[in-house]
Amino acid sequence: MRQFKTMAYPYVVWICLLIVAPMLLILMYAFTTKGNSVTTIQFTFSNFAKFFSDPIFLDVLKRSLIIAVATTIICIILGYPAAYIIANSEGRKKYMLIMLVTIPTWINMLVRTYAWMGMLQDDGLINTILGFLGIGPIKMIHTGFAVILGMVYNFIPFMILQIYTSLTKMDKSLLEAASDLGANKVQAFLRVTLPLSLPGVISGITLVFLPAVSSFFIPKLLGGGQYVLIGNVIENQFLTSGDWNFGSAISLIMAVIIMISMYVTKKLDKGEEMMGGGGK
């Protein structure tokens, strides 16, 4: 069957062009000065210096990280119990509930975020409901609250699905063993279920934090012009002000921050495991 292996070669050329070359272009632009051609290439760190010396950009970076971390934490707090309840329901109901969580993710994110735009208006649906409850109109649209709400809404299904998968993979007899050995429900959950579902939480964090930190249409639609995040700055560099070198440098900074946070999260997971092992 060796003759089949040539079938992979066209794709190798294709990914060199459409995946590798664009990545190299980002690297090249990030470390060169504006307006050079191949013959007069000028290496520089000034794009990075520009970013780290300007308090405006540092503020944007800080705000993006705070919002992404807040979104991730809220997704864990709301997503874990939801996944836990679904994983512990009976067969047919379990399947239906997990379908209900999945379906919204198949519907265009822009469409769903646009709906929140209308609902969060000062005289929108949410404030009308609050009005019935006697809570006076609250300013929601164009606030940090709206941005975080939009992110939680868009990304929480990923968290629920990941935790759900790790919970259903768990060997249920371990819980019986724990109760046979005298553990009550809370102890069994803390000592057995929670540690075993941590890998799901970790991959959930990846799937929520990564799009949250780089998102630019959620802050634009729900945060208005005031709520600029790092994704919006990158968008502006490429589509408005046309400084590709600076834009590439910012995306590189963002990519490095994401890589570091993923690494730290994975390390934390390993550390917990070792502690659990030591406890035995």
Add this chain to the structure above:
Amino acid sequence: MKKSGKIFSKAFLLLMMVFFYMPIVYTVIFSFNSKRSLTRWSGFSLQWYERMLSDDTMMSALGTTITIAILATAISTVIGTITAIGLSKSNKILKSIVERINDFPIMNPEIVTAIGLLMFFSALGVQKGYLTMLAAHVMFCTPYVMLSVGPKLRSLDPNIADAALDLGATPWQALIKVIIPQIMPGVISGALIAFTMSFDDFIISYFVTGNGVSNISILVYTMSKRINPSINALSTVIIFIITVALVIINVLPLLKSKKQKGVKE
């Protein structure tokens, strides 16, 4: 204690579902509103659907979204399947290199992939528009097809294809009649992932398009500055298409398995 816990968890799930579906229901309801308001209901009308149908930019965005999704799915499914088969017979080094490179568009934030492609198409001097969008969609869909076909190939018995060759089949026949039918479930689920990825894409499309070519996501993004209930009408059409597709995907296998059971009995 136990009962109150059950009620609490039911209430919690119910609230989550309200949270998930409220924006979707809201979009559908307000697409039938008779006034230009996204906040007050003033009566039933189909005027936003009429406006949508007579709006050329909306109809062309809908056309672009659907044709790109179909073409990108077809191309990436064929390329992804062929490449996955080829790689399963290649040496380990090539295989792991391709897998690593495939991880880039999956692991990187979409905006990074998007600006890379934007600069790549500009460097080539290609006119940005429909074809660049299609190429980009094929680029980000194919790794998902390969991820879904790969496991099926690994569990395939290599002796079966060899047996076909020994029995006088040409390599092409062995491929079409033996290998592909066995990995078909992986190919189909890869194609479904590719279709939804392409159909819903915003970020990459937004950066690599030009020349006035938009898909629905780009249109919603650029039109969202002003209140325009036609967007709700368009959104409702999208929600309808996806819901029908989901029902077909989930109900057809059930019907099929019932039929097979019926035959066996």
